Amino acid sequence: MEEKNNPKIIVxxxxxxxxxxxxAAGAALGAGALGLAGPFSSESEAKAQQALPKRPWAYKxxxxxxxxxxxxxxxxxxxxxxxGSFAAIIKSLAAEVGHPYTIIPCELAYYGGGxxxxxxxxxxxxxxxxxxxxxxLGGHDNRKALRKAVNEIMGWYSTAxxxxxxxxxxxxxxxxxxxxxGTPLCHASVSxxxxxxxxxxxxxxxxxxxxxxxxxxxxxxxxxxxxxxxNTFVAVYVPPxxxxxxxxxxxxxxxxKGTLANSRGLMDCVKCHEPHEI
Amino acid sequence: MEEKNNPKIIVxxxxxxxxxxxxAAGAALGAGALGLAGPFSSESEAKAQQALPKRPWAYKxxxxxxxxxxxxxxxxxxxxxxxGSFAAIIKSLAAEVGHPYTIIPCELAYYGGGxxxxxxxxxxxxxxxxxxxxxxLGGHDNRKALRKAVNEIMGWYSTAxxxxxxxxxxxxxxxxxxxxxGTPLCHASVSxxxxxxxxxxxxxxxxxxxxxxxxxxxxxxxxxxxxxxxNTFVAVYVPPxxxxxxxxxxxxxxxxKGTLANSRGLMDCVKCHEPHEI
Numbered sequence: 001m002e003e004k005n006n007p008k009i010i011v012x013x014x015x016x017x018x019x020x021x022x023x024a025a026g027a028a029l030g031a032g033a034l035g036l037a038g039p040f041s042s043e044s045e046a047k048a049q050q051a052l053p054k055r056p057w058a059y060k061x062x063x064x065x066x067x068x069x070x071x072x073x074x075x076x077x078x079x080x081x082x083x084g085s086f087a088a089i090i091k092s093l094a095a096e097v098g099h100p101y102t103i104i105p106c107e108l109a110y111y112g113g114g115x116x117x118x119x120x121x122x123x124x125x126x127x128x129x130x131x132x133x134x135x136x137l138g139g140h141d142n143r144k145a146l147r148k149a150v151n152e153i154m155g156w157y158s159t160a161x162x163x164x165x166x167x168x169x170x171x172x173x174x175x176x177x178x179x180x181x182g183t184p185l186c187h188a189s190v191s192x193x194x195x196x197x198x199x200x201x202x203x204x205x206x207x208x209x210x211x212x213x214x215x216x217x218x219x220x221x222x223x224x225x226x227x228x229x230x231n232t233f234v235a236v237y238v239p240p241x242x243x244x245x246x247x248x249x250x251x252x253x254x255x256x257k258g259t260l261a262n263s264r265g266l267m268d269c270v271k272c273h274e275p276h277e278i
Numbered sequence: 279m280e281e282k283n284n285p286k287i288i289v290x291x292x293x294x295x296x297x298x299x300x301x302a303a304g305a306a307l308g309a310g311a312l313g314l315a316g317p318f319s320s321e322s323e324a325k326a327q328q329a330l331p332k333r334p335w336a337y338k339x340x341x342x343x344x345x346x347x348x349x350x351x352x353x354x355x356x357x358x359x360x361x362g363s364f365a366a367i368i369k370s371l372a373a374e375v376g377h378p379y380t381i382i383p384c385e386l387a388y389y390g391g392g393x394x395x396x397x398x399x400x401x402x403x404x405x406x407x408x409x410x411x412x413x414x415l416g417g418h419d420n421r422k423a424l425r426k427a428v429n430e431i432m433g434w435y436s437t438a439x440x441x442x443x444x445x446x447x448x449x450x451x452x453x454x455x456x457x458x459x460g461t462p463l464c465h466a467s468v469s470x471x472x473x474x475x476x477x478x479x480x481x482x483x484x485x486x487x488x489x490x491x492x493x494x495x496x497x498x499x500x501x502x503x504x505x506x507x508x509n510t511f512v513a514v515y516v517p518p519x520x521x522x523x524x525x526x527x528x529x530x531x532x533x534x535k536g537t538l539a540n541s542r543g544l545m546d547c548v549k550c551h552e553p554h555e556i
């Protein structure tokens with residue numbers, strides 16, 4: 001990948017390495033099993049196909065403190081952060097409301113642990129909370145409310161000292177050091193906490209910290225959902241100056257309708273990029 | 279948040295800003311609606327509660343080229359990248375296998391578009407593909423296979439020139455410029471492509487590029503799932519030197535059992551951090 005000569009690019013930028021992944025040959029269509037069963041294990045299962053209920057789905061306001069503890073417990077039950085936060089909310093609704101929350105397979109969220117099986121991308125507790133919000137609010141068909149909810153949980157997670165301290169009473173190690181992630185990314189969140197606490201990134205204390213953050217994030221998601229439900233939701237998160245579209249903000253040039261308009265995102269730019277003169 | 283004096287921290291590091299989010303007051307438990315309905319809209323719905331089938335679930339090998347086109351189309355149908363990749367796989371299985379894939383509400387994945395409603399975190403096409411993999415493979419109870427699958431799709435996405443070119447025949451703008459994301463993050467993926475192509479980040483061409491990447495990523499996920507199903511899966515992705523645990527790799531110090539052991543993640547470190555002397 002050669003450097004191109006774009007007259008709009010006026011500041012130096014780091015080049016990304018080019019290392020092409022290899023596409024496996026297209027697999028032929030046919031019967032197979034992922035160490036899994038064949039089509040239907042019983043007639044009754046085949047007959048059990050049914051439509052999901054029409055939107056809007058029922059919602060009952062949940063108790064954030066119950067969800068906080070549930071998220072903590074589910075994490076420690078081996079399900080990690082994404083399934084922890086997702087299941088804490090969905091299983092509470094299954095208990096309070098019933099169908100269709102009873103038929104949501106929470107294992108679909110297991111992959112998100114450690115920012116995607118340890119990759120350190122989006123924190124699983126945020127990813128799982130957002131998935132629950134998307135399911136409950138109805139996704140695309142209620143996207144205005146969903147955008148507000150996702151923006152708030154992403155911003156809260158990026159700026160709040162975590163764990164919140166509301167987990168101290170049931171957490172394994174009593175009161176715990178807090179840190180601020182700066183972004184919704186697992187890598188930054190875990191690394192910052194390790195640097196603040198001096199605990200190692202694979203220590204049992206770090207694991208308990210992430211269990212607490214799982215509960216805290218699911219609880220915050222429930223607070224947001226409850227407020228939307230009550231029509232009392234007010235955004236608290238204030239974006240950093242870097243993502244402002246006003247003059248001096250990175251997005252004033254790099255964002256939509258900017259001079260460069262060559263970027264997308266709402267994470268605080270200066271967490272990974274050095275600020276530069278225009 | 280003050281700088282702490284950790285004797286293990288031997289190189290300068292950037293401090294993250296401390297801006298505490300405010301926790302909304304805990305919401306009381308009670309009936310409410312997110313612009314949504316009350317508990318049950320009919321007796322029949324209440325009775326429709328049922329258990330999901332026991333694991334393992336059925337799987338049939340899918341045609342990657344069909345899934346590629348489906349992902350592209352679902353994206354352009356307003357569902358964006360995460361629901362696009364998730365639904366391309368799940369709805370194909372619903373057609374090929376039936377229950378329980380017929381009752382998976384794909385709107386749970388809508389939030390992931392643009393790396394989480396535009397936040398630019400984990401690319402939605404990866405997020406949705408991983409969610410589908412987690413659901414199909416069974417999450418925690420089949421975590422060894424899931425880890426391989428997620429690692430492969432994360433690595434492939436980070437290093438492959440995208441879009442692959444297999445979408446040129448149905449994409450709106452014919453043959454398209456490729457770029458390499460370097461990480462599984464939407465922000466880097468979109469920004470790199472804009473810099474290569476000179477198209478703006480909110481242009482219709484960029485949108486079509488992301489629709490193609492949605493199809494490409496779902497297709498790659500299906501290739502991986504098919505190979506796992508056939509017991510022929512071989513990892514192709516080779517991690518970059520930075521994440522190596524061998525001497526000189528960042529994780530040899532920052533990762534598990536390293537001198538610092540203060541970090542977590544598998545994204546290429548030097549995409550955001552400057553390399554430094556030890």
